[in-house]
Amino acid sequence: MLDNMERGTICIEDIEIGMRRYLRKEVTDHDIALFAEVSTDRNPVHLDDAYARDTIFEGRIAHGMLTAALISAVIGEQLPGHGTVYLGQTLKFMSPVRPGDMVYAEVQVREIDHSRRRVTLDCHCAVGDTVVLKGEALVLAPSRKFD
Template structure:
């Protein structure tokens, strides 16, 4: 795989996986809020966030979920992959300084439709913070 071409459908095998990790920073949260328009004070205001069930600021769930897109678009299957659907279950908060690792694993290949079903989870350490499943369209050699 080079920087402009990902894996072909024929290269995928069930169980194949790839990951991407990033430490979430204050800058990431502020920039995501500005870009997305989600200025919920639980993400931006420590005094407010301390009054919530989280007892402090948390990162936007979709910021962490975006790391799944990083894996799909750059590693597995990689460039050329088209996102068709994504389910997400947010299981635990992510905080400034946490390193989030998005892991994608091939669960099923639907050759006739040029699609793959992928398990898409995010972890902080060993703790699953997001569990999900994606359906993607993958280029074929044919």
């Protein structure tokens, strides 16, 4: 299940401080298995129930970078959207995401450097009221001048 705002592009000329976009996605067992396959990160804490029960998490968890990829999806699909170039990302993982969790991923514009087309975004992911990831992204936004 995926719930998100409209996809597309917001050019640097139209971006404003405080703008925000989000998506909601349920993280499934299938998502975790696919991420393990693509990333080659097959840590058993993500894939093996018996192993994961004996860890500090007391059960399987999604890859942290799978959760972070939801931030990437918001940036690449919504704000700024298509044509955006990632320049940097900081992340702090606050709490695990488990199979079946509904993750809310949001970005909000904090700073804009129009002359360099740079946008700094505050980012976070939450499961219910629990923030599971937070950080910031620096991106090069698309511009109508370069269409």
